[in-house]
Amino acid sequence: MPEDEKNPAAREVITDYAQSHFRYFRTVDGMVYAQRNGHPVARPIRSQGTTGSHRQELMVGLFRDGVGVFNGTALKEALDLIEALALTEDVQPVHIRVAPGFDGATWLDLGRDDGKSVRIHPGGWDILIPDPREVCWRRTQLTGELPLPAKDTDGKGIDTLMRLVNFSSAQSEGLALAWLVGCLGPDVPVPAPFLTGPQGAGKSTAGKMLVRIIEGMSGDLRRPPKDEENLITAVAAGWITGLDNLSHLGPDLSDLMCCIVTGAENIKRALFTDGDVVRSRYRRPLLLTGIDVGVIRPDLAERLLPLRLERPRARRTEAELWTEFARDLPVILGSVLDLAVSVRAAQADIPTDLRMADFAHLCAQLDAARSFGALDAYRTSLDDLNDDVIEGDLLAQTVLKHAAGVTPGEEVRMTSAEWLHTLTQLYAGEDFRPLPKGWPTTGKVLSDRLKRLQPTFAARGVQVDWGRTNTARYIALTRQAVAAPAQSAPMF
Template identity: 80%
Template sequence: MSDDDKTPAREVIADYAQAHFRYFRTADGTVYAQRKGHPVARPIRSQGTTGSHRQELMVGLFRDGRGVFNGTALKEALDLIEALALSEDVQPVHIRVAPGFDGATWLDLGRDDGQSVRIHPTGWDIAIPDPREVCWRRTQLTGELPVPVKDTDGKGIDLLLRLCNFATAETECLAIAWLLGCLEPSVPVPAPFLTGPQGAGKSTGGRMLVRVIEGLSGDLRRAPKDEENLNAAVAAGWVTALDNLSHMTPDLSDAMCCIVTGIENVKRALFTDGDVYRVGYRRPLLLTGIDVGVIRPDLAERLLPLRLERPKIRRTEAELWAEYAEALPVVLGSLLDLAVKVRAVKAETPTDLRMADFARLCAQLDAATSLGALTAYRASLDDLNDDVIEGDLLAQTVLTHADTLEPGGAQRMTSTEWLHCLSRLYNGDELRSLPKGWPTTGKVLSDRLKRLQPTLAARGVLIDMGRTYEGRYLEMTRTAARLPHEQEQAF
């Protein structure tokens, strides 16, 4: 055969690729390749260590006797495929958890054969999802989960709680509610903050919770030093667990708020001047630490404190994790059984809580089990409000001033007048200097009070802001409900 009769290498590769793979694009324009009949998809431009599409294409061509092709031919073929895929339908890719058809959700077991768990209010089963329903994306952070055990009668939940050192039954039911929330792709869940004395097993407890969802390879990590690295780590996995936090900067606090409730980042595409790419995510987050200092109010509404106690009997790491590994299939099966029961019941959504979806999940859990998760969640938020107030001198001063108002009484002044009033109240007769971070202008005071509004409202003090023909004003109203510290004094 003459050279003119030979099919160009790029055409051989392109024909083979389209015969064995399905190509599609996501909403951000990234083109993915998915082997036909298999739910795992890879970006065609990926060079990741978990395997790239270029590598699987080269291996397929070689094993099927099509030959070994040089890099130029592969590049030209992939360029053509990418251009053709841009006209295909848009389909999302998911990490670990994904919504399915008919109200179902899927859990990726991370297996090579693509087997996953389909969770539905009528039950759960193991199957390979239809590629048109679910496309999985995997990274180095995607560990393999064991095949869950069916019909465990709740034994796995008991095993997990026995291995962890949770201090109270309320803490245990909140941990269960969080694990259920991790199986819901559309539900923002608050971030558990495992606290307790030194030696309480906070890191071990955190690993056990994470590995129920991420497998035995899931682990805790140190908080990255900058937001860009944190975003990269979060986007590459499902559950992000940060260990041994001792201080939380305002930037890190804001970043964690965005991770819990969702955010989209826009960055300049490499090697371009004007092109950008979008990265959007919302992920479950877990934190451990003895104390992180002052907690900002907006983050407090997104936290779930889980308190641990020191174990009475110490065990070796090898014994503990061997028992955990043996119990994990039963633990996962029990969690899936409970998820089915919870999704089968209806419950009203509490309208007074910031994380309303998680509050409804707690209400559904209560309807299915009578554990009292919603009551425990409200109590945990009340404890966090106390932490915020104890760490904020301005909030303490506002509450002290509110004590001088009659129940239902209101007081209106400009922000500058409020600043002078609260500053005089803090100084008192001692004429002490104002603390570091105290508002220096009326505008700064207004901004601080906006952030403190939910915390103060939980203590019976409403802050309202508006404008009249005379100018802007701040109004403080003490509700008819008694303040918590007054209730304590009454007993």
């Protein structure tokens, strides 16, 4: 029989088998996924990745079920038809590692072949295989396998983790736990922990441990990619991205990290097309390690969570340390899940004075549940970061020096050019000190710099605002008045 007479029958056989054994759907981006009946893991039908494509699992299913072995042309034509039919189906999202569920629950993918996952709900957590219509998992090479978490740990895993990681204070321990609980929430942006400390404090090891609690033993830290596209690709392929041994944060990398923490979207032209585009949406937990990264930009400072480590008193071999961590990981994960349940059940007011209010609320809930003092520690850490920003920015220092001479409550208005002249004279002084590299050269540049520094100034009681009169725009500086202490009532 000629080949063109065999192909129609082959296409029909493949299509009938596929539709009876798999569920096909599309995401909001228009990508079509295949999901084996009763299994929560979905694969894009066009993928040829090393994690296994749908084409490969379809070929294996046809062979093992005795349907037959088909050539590439028949498979391609059948998949083309299936993809076209799936574009008319309902839209459903796919998730990597963490996903929202029904009735306020969230899910954690354990990365197992059998699809077992953890459902975290208001009453506790359970190990289940999720309904495919509630959760669709997307697996990549970065999706490692987690052990089944232990039940009824009584907090032993938290004690074990803190013994393995050399945090220098209880405040850092509380913030690290708040971050881990935040990583189990699919919709709450969390600041990026910046593990810092002296050489030999175990920053990389501690970072790997924190990452592997959520990503499994295959999770690791990596050097930051040299360009934005590669970093976005790496971030989109996993849940937690750990960047190791940072020594410098340039403006581009700093801005990109801000986008990763709070969420953004990248659009580029699809390959081999003239008009189609590919959308990459990302909001992921981020973790950094390093001794010192130099000057920190104000917008990134508001999204960082400094965690300081100290050198251990007694050294242990890598093999001994990781053997103990792998052995205790089920207990550690179980304790973190227990903590997440108790934190979500706790009632606490939402702080309204912090930019990352969701994480601040989580810290307040953690304090209500376990009294770790996380919210005060978070405020202190942000205050320290503001000091770092000011110490690294001569313009910020000059503005605060000028503000110190302003009467509290008084508003000083000048145009951007007038402010530039005033601040330049204040910095240069009577000895005409040369201006530093990067000093603003125009009023517009100064205005842009002040907008970046506005949150830092506000944290130091200096308000900077912009306005317009009938003739010109102006920048207003106000030094906030310090409230007088309340006097006690006289006693008679």
